[in-house]
Amino acid sequence: MARSLSPIGVQQDLSGRIFDIQSYSVHDGPGCRTLVFLSGCPLRCEWCANPEGLENRVRTLFRVMKCINRTQGCTRCIPKCPHQAISISDEKEIPLAIDWEKCRHCESHECVDACLQEAFVPASRDMKVSELMKIFDRDRHYWSGKGGATFSGGDPMYQKDFLQAVLKECRNAYIHTAIETSGFFPQETYLATMKYVDFAFNDLKHMDSDKHKEKTGVPNGLILANIAALAQSDWPGRLVLRSPVIEGFNDSKENMAAIAEFMHSVGLTEFNLLPFHRLGDSKWKSCGMVYPYSMYEATPPEKLEDLQKVLLDLGIKAYVGSDTPF
Ligand code: SF4
Ligand code: SF4
Structure with missing residues (x-):
């Protein structure tokens, strides 16, 4: 069967697995945006707020x-x-x-x-590149001048072929693109994807690789290498690192100091501290899984302020929650 190609050669019937689409998002990149959640993630963070997106299968x-x-x-x-x-x-x-x-x-x-x-209900559905672009076309009338599309998950890079196809179409249609990623992918995939991204939130959850692996399932070496490679490349986009603040895991001043040191070493200046919340609790139950963080409290505001101060004192522009300026 002949493949259907767009004018820039993107395969229109390429299919991706999506578990949510939210229009009118205002915290996931500049302006008003359409937020697309792609299934599949290489990490297994124990506090995950979107467990239905962990695996790239119809759950x-x-x-x-x-x-x-x-x-x-x-x-x-x-x-x-x-x-x-x-x-x-x-x-x-x-x-x-x-x-x-x-x-x-x-x-x-x-x-x-x-x-x-x-x-x-099925947790996700399959959608073609052309179908997603139609949704962007519908929504773009409601985006502000600097709005656009944000890809989240799971980790959107997990479906790299579909994501790159959509990103190329967005670039061709003058749609601003943002991504929320773990950065845990082969560097070739990471940089090839970022080429079509205008704004990136990249997680950095712990500077100690063993501790990172203990709670997320993977070490942090590849993530650090990818962040460094992107920061030191000629990529023209904006990169903000970020992490949820998890009690007893990454909420120490020492970890913040190590993050600041790494950021200075690669020329990055912006970090977003996110409060932990238990909003994913009912979703874990709906997936038939036990939520390891069901007994944990939301991060107290004073804890976030303390850690923010550590980063600010070390010369990092630290934002809390949805305060990242766009
Ligand atoms: S309950 Fe489970 S095994 Fe049975 S039809 Fe539904 S998804 Fe399939
Ligand atoms: S028993 Fe519950 S889940 Fe099953 S069909 Fe009835 S309402 Fe739906």
């Missing part, structure tokens, strides 16, 4: 609050599951017991069609 979510089994006796989904993964639960607060290991390998997702309450 089924079970939203307990929507299920009317306990209130109206519904059992429609149980016989429809071809893998016998659903049964009545003995637990007080959960109506259905789901064998998530069976769901992991399910391709039919018949529970989704069976449930009229949308208690079972």
